[in-house]
Amino acid sequence: MSSSDPKIRIGRINYTNVWPIYYYFPELMNTSEIDIIEQVPTSLNKAMAAGEIDMGPISSFAYGESFENYLLYPDLSVSAYGEVNSILLFHEKPLREIANGHILLPTTSATSVNLLKIILEKFYEGKPTYEYATPDVEQMMAHGDGALLIGDDAIKESWRNKTYMITDLGQEWAKWTGQWISFAVWAIRKETAELYPELVTDVFNAFMASKAKAHSNPEEMIEEAQASVGGTASYWHHYFHTLCYDFGPEQWEGLASYYKYAYELGFLPKPVNIALWSENKVARVTE
Numbered sequence: 484m485s486s487s488d489p490k491i492r493i494g495r496i497n498y499t500n501v502w503p504i505y506y507y508f509p510e511l512m513n514t515s516e517i518d519i520i521e522q523v524p525t526s527l528n529k530a531m532a533a534g535e536i537d538m539g540p541i542s543s544f545a546y547g548e549s550f551e552n553y554l555l556y557p558d559l560s561v562s563a564y565g566e567v568n569s570i571l572l573f574h575e576k577p578l579r580e581i582a583n584g585h586i587l588l589p590t591t592s593a594t595s596v597n598l599l600k601i602i603l604e605k606f607y608e609g610k611p612t613y614e615y616a617t618p619d620v621e622q623m624m625a626h627g628d629g630a631l632l633i634g635d636d637a638i639k640e641s642w643r644n645k646t647y648m649i650t651d652l653g654q655e656w657a658k659w660t661g662q663w664i665s666f667a668v669w670a671i672r673k674e675t676a677e678l679y680p681e682l683v684t685d686v687f688n689a690f691m692a693s694k695a696k697a698h699s700n701p702e703e704m705i706e707e708a709q710a711s712v713g714g715t716a717s718y719w720h721h722y723f724h725t726l727c728y729d730f731g732p733e734q735w736e737g738l739a740s741y742y743k744y745a746y747e748l749g750f751l752p753k754p755v756n757i758a759l760w761s762e763n764k765v766a767r768v769t770e
């Protein structure tokens with residue numbers, strides 16, 4: 484990097500779900516110090532792991548895979564207690580009947596793919612087969628018993644759908660565990676936190692301020708969501724209101740359960756510690 488290059492490369496999920504955290508972010512930051520890279524979650528997960536992006540949202544499952552390299556911002560996540568509305572399984576028969584079937588998975592997701600595996604294999608005691616596919620329900624259902632979609636793909640399909648049963652994985656997780664689930668967490672590569680402590684603090688403050696402003700004043704953001712994705716204002720009010728962008732004790736507890744199941748089932752190679760960033764001091768949440 485030359486001295487005129489931005490100091491920090493920040494990821495951004497290219498779904499509407501993260502808008503509240505980014506909507507006012509550019510006007511609250513010195514943008515010459517940052518570069519924003521917008522991709523689907525699995526691409527961000529890879530770029531963060533490779534050190535091509537320094538911080539930003541990743542699948543919480545991807546944090547579990549590489550947690551030694553990251554710290555997590557407190558108070559930032561994409562979480563839900565119950566319905567999430569954009570992590571949806573489309574299927575024809577009840578879950579119990581497809582738990583040993585063939586399931587089509589989106590290439591864009593890591594958290595929700597493993598969440599679905601936990602639900603089918605641990606809770607329904609099934610052993611389905613899986614196949615990755617591009618997120619198109621008709622094509623997916625042509626050779627499977629269930630099709631998982633996430634993000635705006637799931638939202639748009641839920642508006643179109645007249646054929647299939649829809650299971651919201653946030654609701655399904657809460658039904659079996661009574662807990663929260665965090666789909667995305669905001670990770671910082673440890674060397675970035677060490678090299679640029681002030682900038683990392685400024686970025687955190689700007690994200691938090693954007694989140695607060697978008698929460699108290701969502702109208703402009705909602706108009707833009709309608710113009711770019713579609714849907715009604717009341718849909719987006721409900722969507723942004725139902726998603727939770729906090730990351731506190733209730734979310735840590737839910738995520739710790741998710742990691743425990745993922746480890747028990749062999750999806751993660753070792754138990755996961757949730758380590759939070761705090762003005763460059765590390766606070767451990769789980770051991």
Ligand SMILES: C=C(O[C@@H]1C=C(C(=O)O)C=C[C@H]1O)C(=O)O
Nearest residue numbers: 524542569592593594595634666
């Ligand atoms: C709520 C959502 O959470 C997402 C799900 C992710 C995953 O499954 O890996 C990653 C990031 C989040 O954007 C969504 O995509 O709608």
